[in-house]
Amino acid sequence: xxxxxxxxxxxxxxxxxxxxxxxxxxxxxxxxxxxxxxxxxxxxxxxxxxxxxxxxxxxxxxxxxxxxxxxxxxxxxxxxxxxxxxxxxxxxxxxxxxxxxxxxxxxxxxxxxxxxxxxxxxxxxxxxxxxxxxxxxxxxxxxxxxxxxxxxxxxxxxxxxxxxxxxxxxxxxxxxxxxxxxxxxxxxxxxxxxxxxxxxxxxxxxxxxxxxxxxxxxxxxxxxxxxxxxxxxxxxxxxxxxxxxxxxxxxxxxxxxxxxxxxxxxxxxxxxxxxxxxxxxxxxxxxxxxxxxxxxxxxxxxxxxxxxxxxxxxxxxxxxxxxxxxxxxxxxxxxxxxxxxxxxxxxxxxxxxxxxxxxxxxxxxxxxxxxx
Amino acid sequence: xxxxxxxxxxxxxxxxxxxxxxxxxxxxxxxxxxxxxxxxxxxxxxxxxxxxxxxxxxxxxxxxxxxxxxxxxxxxxxxxxxxxxxxxxxxxxxxxxxxxxxxxxxxxxxxxxxxxxxxxxxxxxxxxxxxxxxxxxxxxxxxxxxxxxxxxxxxxxxxxxxxxxxxxxxxxxxxxxxxxxxxxxxxxxxxxxxxxxxxxxxxxxxxxxxxxxxxxxxxxxxxxxxxxxxxxxxxxxxxxxxxxxxxxxxxxxxxxxxxxxxxxxxxxxxxxxxxxxxxxxxxxxxxxxxxxxxxxxxxxxxxxxxxxxxxxxxxxxxxxxxxxxxxxxxxxxxxxxxxxxxxxxxxxxxxxxxxxxxxxxxxxxxxxxxxxxxxxxxxxxxxxxxxxxxxxxxxxxxxxxxxxxxxxxxxxxxxxx
Numbered sequence: 139x140x141x142x143x144x145x146x147x148x149x150x151x152x153x154x155x156x157x158x159x160x161x162x163x164x165x166x167x168x169x170x171x172x173x174x175x176x177x178x179x180x181x182x183x184x185x186x187x188x189x190x191x192x193x194x195x196x197x198x199x200x201x202x203x204x205x206x207x208x209x210x211x212x213x214x215x216x217x218x219x220x221x222x223x224x225x226x227x228x229x230x231x232x233x234x235x236x237x238x239x240x241x242x243x244x245x246x247x248x249x250x251x252x253x254x255x256x257x258x259x260x261x262x263x264x265x266x267x268x269x270x271x272x273x274x275x276x277x278x279x280x281x282x283x284x285x286x287x288x289x290x291x292x293x294x295x296x297x298x299x300x301x302x303x304x305x306x307x308x309x310x311x312x313x314x315x316x317x318x319x320x321x322x323x324x325x326x327x328x329x330x331x332x333x334x335x336x337x338x339x340x341x342x343x344x345x346x347x348x349x350x351x352x353x354x355x356x357x358x359x360x361x362x363x364x365x366x367x368x369x370x371x372x373x374x375x376x377x378x379x380x381x382x383x384x385x386x387x388x389x390x391x392x393x394x395x396x397x398x399x400x401x402x403x404x405x406x407x408x409x410x411x412x413x414x415x416x417x418x419x420x421x422x423x424x425x426x427x428x429x430x431x432x433x434x435x436x437x438x439x440x441x442x443x444x445x446x447x448x449x450x451x452x453x454x455x456x457x458x459x460x461x462x463x464x465x466x467x468x469x470x471x472x473x474x475x476x477x478x479x480x481x482x483x484x485x486x487x488x489x490x491x492x493x494x495x496x497x498x499x500x501x502x503x504x505x506x507x508x509x510x
Numbered sequence: 511x512x513x514x515x516x517x518x519x520x521x522x523x524x525x526x527x528x529x530x531x532x533x534x535x536x537x538x539x540x541x542x543x544x545x546x547x548x549x550x551x552x553x554x555x556x557x558x559x560x561x562x563x564x565x566x567x568x569x570x571x572x573x574x575x576x577x578x579x580x581x582x583x584x585x586x587x588x589x590x591x592x593x594x595x596x597x598x599x600x601x602x603x604x605x606x607x608x609x610x611x612x613x614x615x616x617x618x619x620x621x622x623x624x625x626x627x628x629x630x631x632x633x634x635x636x637x638x639x640x641x642x643x644x645x646x647x648x649x650x651x652x653x654x655x656x657x658x659x660x661x662x663x664x665x666x667x668x669x670x671x672x673x674x675x676x677x678x679x680x681x682x683x684x685x686x687x688x689x690x691x692x693x694x695x696x697x698x699x700x701x702x703x704x705x706x707x708x709x710x711x712x713x714x715x716x717x718x719x720x721x722x723x724x725x726x727x728x729x730x731x732x733x734x735x736x737x738x739x740x741x742x743x744x745x746x747x748x749x750x751x752x753x754x755x756x757x758x759x760x761x762x763x764x765x766x767x768x769x770x771x772x773x774x775x776x777x778x779x780x781x782x783x784x785x786x787x788x789x790x791x792x793x794x795x796x797x798x799x800x801x802x803x804x805x806x807x808x809x810x811x812x813x814x815x816x817x818x819x820x821x822x823x824x825x826x827x828x829x830x831x832x833x834x835x836x837x838x839x840x841x842x843x844x845x846x847x848x849x850x851x852x853x854x855x856x857x858x859x860x861x862x863x864x865x866x867x868x869x870x871x872x873x874x875x876x877x878x879x880x881x882x883x884x885x886x887x888x889x890x891x892x893x894x895x896x897x898x899x900x901x902x903x904x905x906x907x908x909x910x911x912x913x914x915x916x917x918x919x920x921x922x923x924x925x926x927x
Contacts, residue, residue, distance in 0.1 A: 228823070287844075288842070288866065289864075290842060290857070290860040290861065291860075291894075294894075315893060315894065316845075317892045317893050317894045317895070318845065318890055318892075319893075319895065320893055359707070386894050390891045391894065462889075464890075488891065488899075490893060492893075504893060505889050505891055506890050506892070507890075507891075508846075508888075508889040508890050509889045509890075
């Protein structure tokens with residue numbers, strides 16, 4: 139194999155590969171990226187056995203071929219090369235070495251045979267559809283903060299992507315929860331997605347997917363089966379296993395009858411929460427919201443460190459209410475609001491509280507209060 | 511050299527026998543009357559108490575431990591000569607010493623004697639740090655004016671009173687800090703009195719193995735081994751920063767200890783770090799129902815102790831020992847601390863379900879750690895488990911019933927498994 143490739147294109151492909159590669163793994167080949175050169179393209183493939191990413195880049199292929207080399211090392215080298223450099227990768231297939239040349243720099247990297255590289259089995263997908271990158275980005279960006287890290291409830295370690303019935307009709311919906319908060323985000327159902335089985339997309343896949351979604355109008359081809367999900371742009375294909383488990387019935391978690399309505403400027407609210415939380419104890423981060431006629435008092439009282447209070451003018455017309463929350467959870471859901479005011483719907487100080495943006499029900503958050 | 515007779519408490523200047531009573535039980539040391547930090551450790555405490563209760567046992571090897579499959583909790587010195595050690599499995603102990611008398615521990619009796627010893631110590635100093643029923647640190651500095659006697663005399667008097675009035679013996683370690691006092695009490699057991707002075711500290715430690723350090727368990731020992739550190743002399747060759755880099759906060763402590771420095775105070779209420787209970791089975795078992803019953807009962811015990819102390823834990827720990835003695839330990843950090851048996855049980859149960867292989871096990875244990883005051887616990891509900899709040903209330907109600915009508919007044923069916 140012998141190819142020449144522009145440093146920028148190579149860096150992009152290799153950085154995607156090295157982020158998929160598991161840092162600590164016991165199988166040497168899994169630390170490697172598979173490089174395959176043919177025609178006028180070179181293809182980089184990396185996997186951790188759960189996720190596989192394949193990235194194509196244009197290159198000058200002098201001699202077709204394939205080899206594998208440490209993804210992290212190759213990435214480090216390419217990253218340190220000067221911008222605009224032309225990089226030549228050569229592997230004569232006999233000595234088990236890949237030569238990386240750029241200008242006066244010359245590297246020799248140990249390779250492992252391509253035959254040993256595990257390629258994810260292709261599968262039949264039950265649904266194939268196309269969605270705009272901007273739409274997918276919204277679905278996952280607004281839900282991923284609520285993904286649980288608790289390993290005993292592994293079925294919560296991802297975003298549940300499925301087709302659901304909403305007031306607006308059938309929608310493509312993403313839900314994530316860790317038992318303390320929940321995010322439910324809807325988007326218009328793309329043609330072809332109707333038959334999609336519901337899948338739990340793992341946290342790491344959500345992170346990798348995000349890198350494909352920078353350009354709003356790019357079309358992303360999505361394929362879903364019971365066990366796998368695939369997202370593809372013209373250059374990159376991300377395939378991932380989904381979490382083998384049943385996502386809990388979240389619909390009964392979302393409060394329907396909360397009647398006390400608070401409307402507040404989300405940015406002002408977030409800043410005020412952040413300020414008063416400064417004195418709260420590191421662990422609990424408890425903030426109390428005291429609501430009265432058009433007035434919200436945020437307060438923290440931490441016996442060890444101090445107390446803080448801040449008043450906000452808000453729209454609130456129901457009976458007085460005192461309710462506590464973890465400041466971090468409040469900040470996280472308030473930061474999801476980007477266009478209108480945040481609307482909180484309360485029931486009592488012990489019941490789940492609902493938050494949405496204005497009257498838009500396509501993004502709904504639920505947060506559990508805490509005793510303060 | 512200042513010397514003290516441990517039999518009649520006479521102070522004198524030199525000689526290997528007491529000039530007053532001719533007793534050979536003499537302790538002499540240049541710093542004897544200036545040192546003030548002591549560690550008192552009873553000798554084979556449970557066994558001594560039992561021998562006191564039943565004098566026919568005095569000349570027999572005696573082992574205190576739980577049941578057929580339990581472990582040795584205490585062995586008397588006759589049994590120790592035959593190689594029996596505490597924490598040894600009972601069958602092994604009986605192999606070494608088949609004629610031993612085995613008694614189940616009678617904790618309430620030992621607690622009573624311990625309380626009497628404690629009362630004697632209270633008369634000597636307010637700074638007492640009990641480590642268990644049968645050992646404690648005493649800070650005797652500054653008490654000489656009060657008692658009209660230096661600490662060494664008061665300590666010798668303490669063990670004399672313990673023997674004369676309670677029928678148990680103890681060993682004293684006297685030094686200038688806790689670390690060395692604890693080492694000293696172990697030098698001359700049983701019924702010993704050892705002194706490590708400031709002047710001799712470095713020489714004393716040099717060739718001693720680092721495993722002497724209290725709190726250096728097998729894991730630390732292994733990593734010290736890997737670093738080539740066996741003796742205190744090895745340890746002293748290390749740079750402070752390197753030790754810190756390699757062993758973290760333990761490294762700093764090791765650096766000080768290797769120089770015989772220990773700045774910890776003798777404090778009455780050393781904060782509790784964890785609460786745990788465990789059971790060793792009569793027969794190894796992999797039966798999920800039986801294990802589940804144990805999980806519940808242990809969770810209840812742990813929760814009961816936590817509630818009694820007003821504490822809650824942020825981390826729940828499950829411990830299992832396989833038939834081949836290999837240990838499995840699983841822990842889960844909760845985002846909301848708990849003291850409820852229900853949550854401890856459910857958490858350990860899910861940890862248990864994720865353990866690979868189905869046993870059989872010889873031991874199961876449940877614990878909570880990263881403790882905090884109970885007002886910082888149970889602060890959130892669980893969106894996905896709305897029943898949890900109700901189960902918590904039910905548990906509190908059951909607690910109230912038991913507090914009023916006794917422990918057996920109300921039980922979960924699960925506890926009968």
